[in-house]
Amino acid sequence: MSASSQNLFPVVNCLAIRGVGLIGGSVALAARKQGVARKIIGIGTHAGRLQRAVDLGVIDEFTTDPEEGASQADVIVVATPVDCIAHDVIRMHRTLPETGWMTDAGSVKEQIVRQIGQELGEGHRFIGAHPLAGSEKTGFENARPDLYVGAMVVLTPDPETESRFTQSAQHFWQALGAKVVSMSASEHDQILARTSHLPHLVSAAMAAQIRPSDFPFASTGFGDTTRIAAGDPDLWTAIFRLNREATLASGQQFLQSVQDFLDAVKQDDQATLKELLKNSKQLRDGWSESRNGSIGSVGE
Amino acid sequence: MSASSQNLFPVVNCLAIRGVGLIGGSVALAARKQGVARKIIGIGTHAGRLQRAVDLGVIDEFTTDPEEGASQADVIVVATPVDCIAHDVIRMHRTLPETGWMTDAGSVKEQIVRQIGQELGEGHRFIGAHPLAGSEKTGFENARPDLYVGAMVVLTPDPETESRFTQSAQHFWQALGAKVVSMSASEHDQILARTSHLPHLVSAAMAAQIRPSDFPFASTGFGDTTRIAAGDPDLWTAIFRLNREATLASGQQFLQSVQDFLDAVKQDDQATLKELLKNSKQLRDGWSESRNGSIGSVGE
Numbered sequence: 001m002s003a004s005s006q007n008l009f010p011v012v013n014c015l016a017i018r019g020v021g022l023i024g025g026s027v028a029l030a031a032r033k034q035g036v037a038r039k040i041i042g043i044g045t046h047a048g049r050l051q052r053a054v055d056l057g058v059i060d061e062f063t064t065d066p067e068e069g070a071s072q073a074d075v076i077v078v079a080t081p082v083d084c085i086a087h088d089v090i091r092m093h094r095t096l097p098e099t100g101w102m103t104d105a106g107s108v109k110e111q112i113v114r115q116i117g118q119e120l121g122e123g124h125r126f127i128g129a130h131p132l133a134g135s136e137k138t139g140f141e142n143a144r145p146d147l148y149v150g151a152m153v154v155l156t157p158d159p160e161t162e163s164r165f166t167q168s169a170q171h172f173w174q175a176l177g178a179k180v181v182s183m184s185a186s187e188h189d190q191i192l193a194r195t196s197h198l199p200h201l202v203s204a205a206m207a208a209q210i211r212p213s214d215f216p217f218a219s220t221g222f223g224d225t226t227r228i229a230a231g232d233p234d235l236w237t238a239i240f241r242l243n244r245e246a247t248l249a250s251g252q253q254f255l256q257s258v259q260d261f262l263d264a265v266k267q268d269d270q271a272t273l274k275e276l277l278k279n280s281k282q283l284r285d286g287w288s289e290s291r292n293g294s295i296g297s298v299g300e
Numbered sequence: 301m302s303a304s305s306q307n308l309f310p311v312v313n314c315l316a317i318r319g320v321g322l323i324g325g326s327v328a329l330a331a332r333k334q335g336v337a338r339k340i341i342g343i344g345t346h347a348g349r350l351q352r353a354v355d356l357g358v359i360d361e362f363t364t365d366p367e368e369g370a371s372q373a374d375v376i377v378v379a380t381p382v383d384c385i386a387h388d389v390i391r392m393h394r395t396l397p398e399t400g401w402m403t404d405a406g407s408v409k410e411q412i413v414r415q416i417g418q419e420l421g422e423g424h425r426f427i428g429a430h431p432l433a434g435s436e437k438t439g440f441e442n443a444r445p446d447l448y449v450g451a452m453v454v455l456t457p458d459p460e461t462e463s464r465f466t467q468s469a470q471h472f473w474q475a476l477g478a479k480v481v482s483m484s485a486s487e488h489d490q491i492l493a494r495t496s497h498l499p500h501l502v503s504a505a506m507a508a509q510i511r512p513s514d515f516p517f518a519s520t521g522f523g524d525t526t527r528i529a530a531g532d533p534d535l536w537t538a539i540f541r542l543n544r545e546a547t548l549a550s551g552q553q554f555l556q557s558v559q560d561f562l563d564a565v566k567q568d569d570q571a572t573l574k575e576l577l578k579n580s581k582q583l584r585d586g587w588s589e590s591r592n593g594s595i596g597s598v599g600e
Contacts, residue, residue, distance in 0.1 A: 132519050152516055181516075194509050195518035199525040201565075204580035205557040206502050209494050209550060212583075215590040216452055216481075218495035219432050222587070224524045225499040229584045233577035240565045240573060250509060251562045255555060257505040262551045265501075265540045273540060277533035280504035283512075284529045287522070290515040 009036060009171035012074035017059065018043045018066065018088050020050060022135055023105045024079030025058045025143030030176040032057075033145040043069035043076075043092075058140045071095040075172060078104040083238040086115040089126050101125040101165040103172065107192060108242040109156045109185035117160045127169040128156035128185055130192070131178060136230070149177030156185040193246035198254055200236055201247065203229040309336060309471035312374035317359065318343040318366065318388050320350060322435055323405045324379030325358045325443030330476040332357075333445040343369035343376075343392075358440045371395040375472060378404040383538040386415040389426050401425040401465040403472065407492060408542040409456045409485035417460045427469040428456040428485060430492070431478060436530070449477030456485040493546035498554055500536055501547065503529040 015037035017024040028040050042059035043066050044050045050062035063069040070076060070092035078088050085106045096102065102125060106112055113128045120126065133151035135142060153173040157166040170180045207229035210218060240247055264273035315337035317324040328340050342359035343366050344350045350362035363369040370376060370392035378388050385406045396402065402425060406412055413428045420426065433451035435442060453473040457466040470480045483491075507529035510518060540547055564573035 132517060154517070191514050191517045194511070195514050195522050198509060199506060199522050201561050202502060202506050202558065203521075203525050204577055205554060205561055206499060207580040207584040207587075208557050208576070209498060209554055210583055210587060211494070212586060212590075214491050214495050215587045217432060217454070217491045218587055221503075221528045222495050222499050223591075224527045225503050226580075226584050226587075227524045228521045229577075229580045230588070231581070233574050233581055236577055237570055237574045241568060241570065244565055244568070247565055248562060251558065251565075254505060254509055255558060255562075257508050258502065258551065258555060258558070261501050261505055262548060262555075265544055265547055265551075268541060268544070270537055270541065274533050274537045276508070277504055277529075277536055280507040280526075280529045281531070281533060283510055284507040284526050286512060287507075287510060287515050287518055287526075288530070290512075291523075 007034070007171075007175050009168070009175040011035060012037045014039045014041060014072050014074050016041050016043055016069050016073035016076040018069070018076060018078045018092065019080035019084075020044055020053050020059060020062075020140050021079060022138050022140065022142050023131070023147075024077060025053065025140030026133075026145070026147035027077050027079065027105070027176065028053075028058050028140075029143050029145035030148055034175050034177075036172070036175050037075070041069055041072065053140045056140070058143060066092050067095040070100075071097070073097070074100050075168075076100070076102040078102060078106075081235060081238055082106040082108050082112065082242050086112045086119075089116050090119045093120055093124065093126065096125065101127065101168055103127050103129045103155075103169045105129060105131050107196065108239055109154075109188045111242045113156055113158050113185040117158045120160075122160045123162055124160055125162060125165050127161050127166050128158070129169060129173060130154045130156070130188060131173070133178075138232075146177065148173070151178050153178040153180050154188050155180060155182045156188050157182065158185065189243050189246045190249075193243055193250040197239060197243050197247050198250045200228050200231060201240070201251065202254065203227065204236075307334070307471075307475050309468070309475040311335060312337045314339045314341060314372050314374050316341050316343055316369050316373035316376040318369070318376060318378045318392065319380035319384075320344050320353050320359060320362075320440050321379060322438050322440065322442050323431070323447075324377060325353065325440030326433075326445070326447035327377050327379065327405070327476065328353075328358050328440075329443050329445035330448055334475050334477075336472070336475050337375070341369055341372065353440045356440070358443060366392050367395040370400075371397070373397070374400050375468075376400070376402040378402060378406075381535060381538055382406040382408050382412070382542050386412045386419075389416050390419045393420055393424065393426065396425065401427065401468055403427050403429045403455075403469045405429060405431055407496065408539055409454075409488045411542045413456055413458050413485040417458045420460075422460045423462055424460055425462060425465050427461050427466050428458075429469060429473060430454045430456070430488065431473070433478075438532075446477065448473070451478050453478040453480050454488050455480060455482045456488050457482065458485065489543050489546045490549075493543055493550040497539060497543050497547050498550045500528050500531065501540070501551065502554065503527065504536075 020042040042062040053059050109128045131153045207226040320342040340359050342362040353359050409428045431453045507526040
């Protein structure tokens with residue numbers, strides 16, 4: 001799939017955003033900036049919050065009735081928490097016009113895509129997506145029109161997805177400035193377990209080692225290693241649940257790796273210890289260089 | 301021990317810095333700025349590098365003969381790698397004038413202090429110190445006169461250290477802008493294992509999980525968690541060797557903590573998983589707040 005950012009997406013009448021938070025709000029702002037849709041409606045549960053999003057110019061209109069909102073939409077982006085996405089997609093798919101299609105922004109894919117595929121069957125119009133972009137901030141007040149510019153978006157179409165909608169989803173995310181790649185939901189989840197979900201678990205386990213009396217003696221090394229442990233426990237509980245197998249598999253690999261380091265320390269095996277540290281440094285440096293290189297930067 | 305930064309340190313004739321790198325160079329620049337010594341000499345191995353430090357105004361003079369350098373000094377700061385410190389201290393203590401004293405800047409303390417105490421015996425004039433300040437950069441070219449301003453310095457006097465020299469060391473580091481606390485070398489090493497040495501090992505083990513093909517899918521979460529894995533393998537091999545017991549003990553605790561997380565994921569025990577994540581978040585948030593609070597910021 002090409003990573004060209006040429007705008008091949010035809011303007012649609014109505015883009016609906018289910019879940020107008022940082023992610024959904026940024027999709028709305030980017031879509032507005034790029035002229036992707038004539039009208040952007042927000043679908044949510046709190047009328048007061050949605051009205052504020054209208055007042056701030058993030059969305060044009062809102063509804064608290066998902067079926068009603070879906071019935072107007074050409075495209076729906078579902079940006080609710082990962083454990084709500086499948087339910088939201090299935091519910092809104094019923095009233096979505098026949099030419100309309102849906103995508104999402106969840107950081108776990110296989111369970112969501114499988115559940116939707118099983119429920120909606122062949123010819124459904126949902127294409128799983130994961131934009132690798134975000135922020136520690138939350139809420140549409142922190143949404144940015146450039147959040148997806150240069151960011152990687154992984155599409156995970158399943159065999160039941162109609163290919164024309166997959167192409168539409170590719171052009172849609174590209175129109176927002178993203179680099180789009182396509183892979184199986186299972187492959188996505190295994191990669192993200194290593195690059196995102198396990199790091200979160202490790203960061204949390206590391207933060208758990210400190211005692212309040214240690215605080216004055218912990219500096220930026222500790223701070224960086226545990227930064228993501230400050231994330232939302234509800235959000236992460238849902239992510240680990242939905243990416244259970246891949247998280248467990250990469251967790252076992254990680255435990256073995258820590259044990260290898262500790263064994264080398266215990267046996268005072270300096271050669272092995274240095275080799276392990278060098279290998280890690282090489283991978284970390286390689287990743288760092290890849291961000292500055294031709295592949296472009298991947299926003300979080 | 302008071303953390304007052306009032307300058308109680310009397311100006312000395314000669315401050316010697318053994319190991320003129322980022323740490324030693326920053327001590328030299330801070331001492332010069334605060335007028336702590338009339339002359340600052342660098343003691344090292346590479347005359348060319350030392351001459352350059354003179355040219356840049358980091359030090360006034362240099363020698364490549366440690367005994368000769370020590371014989372001129374009122375105060376010596378040993379800022380060599382942790383596995384060289386004890387050797388350097390013992391060697392230079394021989395020619396240090398009777399009124400002179402020494403301190404160091406090593407991030408491990410118990411083995412160093414014990415070896416020096418055993419070798420030099422009662423009434424020796426070395427006071428272990430660990431300034432919790434540094435940078436990813438190396439070399440005196442990156443030294444900064446304010447590196448220790450607001451930074452925590454832990455002093456680890458042993459029972460053999462003459463108390464008047466401990467007080468001098470306190471006033472010396474305070475004169476450079478640091479907050480000084482005092483504790484046993486063993487306590488220091490246990491705390492630092494949790495706040496610095498284990499985070500490094502964990503960061504390295506985490507970096508080892510990524511594959512080059514994953515690079516485009518790893519963003520700032522991975523980047524932060526593994527940042528310190530880019531550190532110098534030689535330096536860290538030495539630190540782990542010298543803080544072996546405390547690193548192993550905190551490593552076992554950490555393995556158990558990761559296992560607790562993975563068990564909760566495996567058993568789909570959401571309540572436990574959320575509780576674990578909340579506890580980690582609370583500790584991380586607490587640490588973050590402590591840095592902004594009355595305790596002041598702790599440099600790396």
